Amino acid sequence: MGLLQTASLLIVLAAAFGTINYFLLKLPPTIGILVVALLASVAVLLLDSVMPAMTIAENIRALVLGLHFSDALLDGMLGLLLFAGALHVKLQDLRAQWPAVLLMATLGVLLSTVVVGAGFSWITGMPLMVALVFGALISPTDPVAVLGVLREANMRKSLETQIAGESLFNDGVGYVVYLVLVSLAFPAVAAVEHAGPDSEVAAAGLLFVQEAGGGAVLGLVLGWLTFRVMRHIDDPSLEVLITLALAFGGYELAVALHVSAPIMAVCAGLLIGDVGARHGMSERTREYVETFWVLVDEILNAVLFLLIGVEVFAIVFDTDRVTAGLLAIPLALAGRLAAVAVPVLVLRPFRDFAQGTVPIMTWGGLKGGISVALALALPEGEWKPTILAATYFVVIFSIVVQGLSVGRLANRVGREPDLM
Numbered sequence: 001m002g003l004l005q006t007a008s009l010l011i012v013l014a015a016a017f018g019t020i021n022y023f024l025l026k027l028p029p030t031i032g033i034l035v036v037a038l039l040a041s042v043a044v045l046l047l048d049s050v051m052p053a054m055t056i057a058e059n060i061r062a063l064v065l066g067l068h069f070s071d072a073l074l075d076g077m078l079g080l081l082l083f084a085g086a087l088h089v090k091l092q093d094l095r096a097q098w099p100a101v102l103l104m105a106t107l108g109v110l111l112s113t114v115v116v117g118a119g120f121s122w123i124t125g126m127p128l129m130v131a132l133v134f135g136a137l138i139s140p141t142d143p144v145a146v147l148g149v150l151r152e153a154n155m156r157k158s159l160e161t162q163i164a165g166e167s168l169f170n171d172g173v174g175y176v177v178y179l180v181l182v183s184l185a186f187p188a189v190a191a192v193e194h195a196g197p198d199s200e201v202a203a204a205g206l207l208f209v210q211e212a213g214g215g216a217v218l219g220l221v222l223g224w225l226t227f228r229v230m231r232h233i234d235d236p237s238l239e240v241l242i243t244l245a246l247a248f249g250g251y252e253l254a255v256a257l258h259v260s261a262p263i264m265a266v267c268a269g270l271l272i273g274d275v276g277a278r279h280g281m282s283e284r285t286r287e288y289v290e291t292f293w294v295l296v297d298e299i300l301n302a303v304l305f306l307l308i309g310v311e312v313f314a315i316v317f318d319t320d321r322v323t324a325g326l327l328a329i330p331l332a333l334a335g336r337l338a339a340v341a342v343p344v345l346v347l348r349p350f351r352d353f354a355q356g357t358v359p360i361m362t363w364g365g366l367k368g369g370i371s372v373a374l375a376l377a378l379p380e381g382e383w384k385p386t387i388l389a390a391t392y393f394v395v396i397f398s399i400v401v402q403g404l405s406v407g408r409l410a411n412r413v414g415r416e417p418d419l420m
Contacts, residue, residue: 006067013037014302017309029298030305031403037309038396045312061313069307069314070376073369077300079251079265083243084297085143086168086269087277087290093161094270099347100162104361105169107346108339112139113177116328116335120390123327124320126383129185134387136181137375138332138394139339140174142368143167159354159410163364168270170339171370172263176211178374183207186379215260219267222250226272230280236288239281243272243289304369308395311372315392316385324386325393332394336365356413364406367391367398 014033017040021032041060048057094101117135121128146167226246230239250268254261277286340361344353375391378384 010303014306018302030301031399033302034305034309034399037306041310041312064310064313069311070373073373079261080247080296081300082262082265083247083269084293086266087273087293089164091270091274094165097162097165100343101165103343104166104339105173108343109139109170109174109177111342112335112339115338116331119331124324124386130383133181133185136174136178137371138367138391139335140170141167141365142370143171146366156354163361168266172260172266175262176208176260180208211260212263215254215263216267218254218259219264220271222246223268223271227276227280234282236285239285240288240292308369308372315389317389321386321389325390328390328394329397337362359413360410363402363409366403367395371395
């Protein structure tokens, strides 16, 4: 199918599954679409096992694989989703929480990568370096999933800012850590394949600095230039178009310059959503821009969660992989606990944390489409099917079980007035 036909099919299915959820399941919209898509996919697989001659699952599997989920998300949807999410996080709120956000998005991601990677290597017998790649791709919280749930949960402002800010930044950091570990674990496809061990480590460190630092600088520069232009324009439709150009063009420029496109999108979105909105837009323009990006965010969220639900066709399940997937769930939660608890313990002598911060942020650190996309993007090899199956188990559990219960958890353990 062509691009237009594919987009049309996805939107029609998202609308249909969303309608089914609205009338029958009554779950939060994005989670409901995922659940309906997953149930429909499992039903087709069961029907195919009963009536194999129909080859329904085989045909749908070919269609799903042809969608190129990884490319569609990492090279297309991700920039728009991160930009839209960052627009709604104010720098003033983020500034008050920056020590916790910074530590959780950096030290936390590294700790979780090690905890999950070491545990997954022990569970599966996978080489440690390959298992660390799994740890890196499953450690960041997915801002798409997290921000979607935050809209439904009644959380305190400081805690909401911590979770939203961390999810936006640890996504970019986790992606860079993933790229570095892939270059070390799969040297045959890495730029450092002809280097010695010391050179490989040095090249990996340089890659991290280039990706993370370069993405932040590019995002701030492009966001500032866009803001300066928008200050001299009072045309809401044109200014909406300019923000769309920033999200699309900036992301592709970051890819071309080999810097972190996710970090670029977050930094540009934060600047435009705060400084740009206050000093570069009229009230009418702010309403246009906010309405447009909320709509983009909700439509892309619906399509993304639909894609996660149908990606079950791209995964091969057997007893060993199902076992690895089930064991990966508590392992991922243990990694998330380390990513939250250690920074909180480090910072507690210097600042107060609201009651329930650790359990809420641990349980509310949802995984999502980015983890699935990174698993699909791995080089083909002996361990890729195991990593893909484990990733899918963790993501589905995270979105459905954690996503539907984090609001109740917040109300139960976080009733104390905000201290931050």
